[in-house]
Amino acid sequence: MAENPPEHGVDLDQSQFCCSVCLDLFREPVTVPCGHSYCRRCIETCWQRDEEAEGRYSCPQCREVFQPRPVLRKNITLAEVVGKLKVMGTMETPLFVEFTCAGPDDVACDFCCESRRHKASMSCLTCLASYCSFHLASHYTVPALETHQLVSVTVPLKEKMCKKHKKLLEVYCQSDKRCICYLCIIDEHRGHFTVPASAERATEQVCSRTAVDNVDKTINMLISSIQMRRILAKQMMDMREKLAIAEAEKLQLQLQEEITKLRKRNGDLQKLSLSSDHIHFIQTFPALSTSCESPDLPPGAVVRPRESMAAASRFLDDLKDKVDGILEDSWSNFSATVSAVNVVLPPVPKTREQFLLYGCVLTLDIQTAHKCLSISKEQQRDVSVSRYAPYYVSRSDMFESVKQVLCCEALSERCYWEVTWEGSFCAVAVAYKDIARSSSDSEFGCNDKSWSLECSKDSYVFRHRSQKKVLSGPLTSWIGVYLDYRSGTLAFYSISKEMMLLHREQTMFCKPLYPGLGLKDDVQAKLVKLW
Secondary structure (H helix, E strand, O other): OOOOOOOOOOOOOHHHHEOOOOOOEOOOEEEOOOOOEEEHHHHHHHHHHHHHHOOOEEOOOOOOEEOOOOOOEEOHHHHHHHHHHHHHOOOOOOOOOOOOEOOOOOOEOOOOOOOOOEEOOEEEOOOOEEEOOOOOOHHHHOHHHOOOOEEEOOOOHHHHEOOOOOOEOOEEEOOOOEEEOHHHHOOOOOOOOEEEHHHHHHHHHHHHHHHHHHHHHHHHHHHHHHHHHHHHHHHHHHHHHHHHHHHHHHHHHHHHHHHHHHHHHHHHHHHHHHOOOHHHHHHHHHHHHHOOOOOOOOOOOOOOHHHHHHHHHHHHHHHHHHHHHHHHHHHHHHHHHHHOOOOOOOOOOOOHHHHHOOEOOOOEOHHHOOOOEEEOOOOOOEEEEOOOOOOOOOOOOOOOOOOEEEEOOOEOOEEEEEEEEEOOEEEEEEEEOOOOOOOOOOOOOOOOOEEEEEEEOOOEEEEEOOEEEEEOOOOOOEEEEEEEOOOOEEEEEEEOOOEEEEEEEEOOOOOOEEEEEEEOOOOEEEEOOOO
């Protein structure tokens, strides 16, 4: 029996009818002089960007340059084929669904001209552009592009460009401690000590590795020293224990001998007392009474083992407290020292629109709220001070001494959020989860587990570890907070018509951070909905 013919006479490759820019079905297809076809809107958008950047026009696929700008004409045949395919329903399924849209922290493909640009996977140091997997294909198929230098995407290429010469930063100036391009060598860096960036990186890596090895060596030496002291202390205590036991056993033997002698004398005295011979009594009694004196025991023979061990235990407890204090103080200095190490920090956003790219959704954690704080139940973004204790019951995580509340979300990336407040005082803070809840130092900024911006009607004060820093800036009731966890950056901004930096703290965070709010009487605060 003959097989049934296929429903369509031609097996079509769907990718042939998709625009290589938007990765979707052609919409008003046009053809450029090199023969490649695109959606009219896609190629016009690409050429507009080329015109603004370089003043010339090129094909996004083969990179052939056109001068002047070609006139785009509709590809009638391709448009008819695509139209029939739409009617036949052969391309209802979106293509290339495996491509990921670029997020706020991702580098977007320079050749995706639609609003949803895909995440770039490689950057070309020859083209000075970043490509998604689809648009990168031409670098492996076009002979003229196969010799280009491709690298993995880390940051946008514009951050690796010299702002003056518009060239790639490939040289490191050791005199000025900065990256430069080759044209800078013959310009303002003439005569400076310069090396290739790769060589400087290798040197810095060796220095960094040596520093880390030295730190590890020092830490191991400290651990070995502490372990040695522990062994010596244990040996000393064991030795004292054995010596005390030996002395006690010796004393016990002496006492047993004295007891035996005393019992014998006691028997002789009883016999003597019953004797009726007066002469024998008078002659014998002085000798027996002389032998009844106190036994000749060593001085300080009283043994108090419990008191001795208690004293040793108290000494060790005091020593532990001193070591903990030293480590606490040293850790602060160590943290500040490590934070001061020169690293390449990501660029800080400049405008509120750029900050909003890192906006996060926060909700107040009712379980941590002080009993006099009232939190909206619906969205859990509004909090106010109540004259009467709300309906919340006592909880283990709640703040007991101060009117504070933490958020539910733990932050360990780049994040941004905003707070508005009304009243006399509001503290906008971040804290570790294990911040104290009931002690006197549980207030935000009064310990080493929280950082706080205290806002009032007439001043701003930054507080950490109970150390205050009075800040200057426009007084508003709208505060923005920017956190870059990895680089250790925490910044507070005053928001009105423009954003004004109030304070930037550079440190090293060791645990996830939780945003928090601290209020006083007649105050209301709200986490702003950013979108």
